[in-house]
Amino acid sequence: MLDVKMVSKNYGSLEVLSKVTFKVKRGEFVVIVGPSGCGKTTLLKIIAGLETPTTGFVLIDGKPPNPRHxxxxxxxQEDSLFPWRTVEGNVRFGLEVRGLSARNIVKEVIALVGLEGFEDYYPYQLSGGMRKRVEIARVLSVNPSLILMDEPFGDLDAQTRxxxxxxxxAIHEKFKKTTILVTHNVEEAVYLADKVIVLTKRPGTVKKVIPVKLQKPRNKLSRQFIKYRGKIIDLLREEVPNI
Incomplete structure (x- = not known):
């Protein structure tokens, strides 16, 4: 489904990514972790087609990424809702820019993320977790083949996260959308991922790919869960000793 091959990215003399290579199968949930500044967000933007690699390439179903097609x-990561639009209006936006009209779909995804009854609320009237649900609903409404998430829960409190x-x-289990999520939270990575890609410090490259072979939903207090978490933290400590 997704093939990232020898991707490097420079901004002038600053090398951010170096020869990043990995593959993602259709329906997989992949989480990328790494030290701050190692190029995780840049890599996500390259996969989305929002930035161009200096060298290397990305293929989605055999084609270079193109947000238009x-x-x-x-x-x-940042709150991206339109403050002048209601919950329903924000969710409908993705359909509108594609020239689609599907009120039933909007209602369905709003209910799916637990916001039924809040359709006419504005973002300022919602909690942080509710606003993030609206963003997820907006993405789901257009039935994407690939979902990219850049630290979506970083600003939420521990309980809401x-x-x-x-x-x-639960959403991934229902729709099986290919998903790539970037995070600093190792516990989040182990809980959600089919496999975790650990990047080195800048210039970021793939240090290790760790398949997470735990039954879902996962118990964060189980011995095996804690073992996976410790393994990833140890890899990150090799890059940044004071983690």
């Missing part, structure tokens, strides 16, 4: 959903982990897992 490929159905790629992107959940940003845990709830969102469970909800995102």
């Amino acid at each position: 490929q159905n790629i959903g992107y959940v940003f 845990w709830i969102m982990h469970k909800e995102l897992w």
Whole structure:
């Protein structure tokens, strides 16, 4: 489904990514972790077709990424809702820019993320977790073939983040959308991922790919879960000793 091959990215003399290579199968949930500044967000933007690699290439179903012609959903780290639009209006936006009209789909995805009854609310009236649900619903409404998520839960409190982990897992189980999520949270990575890609410090390259062979939904207190978490933390400590 996705093939990232020898991708490097320079900004002038600053090398951010170096020869990043990995593959993602259709329906997989892949999480990318790595030290701050190692190029995780840059890599996600290259996969989305929002930036161009200096060298190397990305293929989605055998074709270079093109946001205009490929159905790629992107959940940003920052709040990206339009404050002048209601919940329903924000979710409908993705359909509008594609020239589609599907009120039933909008209602369905709003209900799916647990916001039924909040259709006419504005973003300022919602909690952080509810706003993030709206962003996820907006992505789901266009039925993307690939979902990219850049630290979507980084600004949420621990309790809300845990709830969102469970909800995102349930959504992925239902739709089996190919998903790539970037995070600093190792526990989040182990809970959600079919495999975790660990990047080195800048210039980021693939240090190790770790398949997470745990039954879902996962118990964060289980011995095996803690073992996976410790393994990833040890790999990150090799890059940044004071983690």
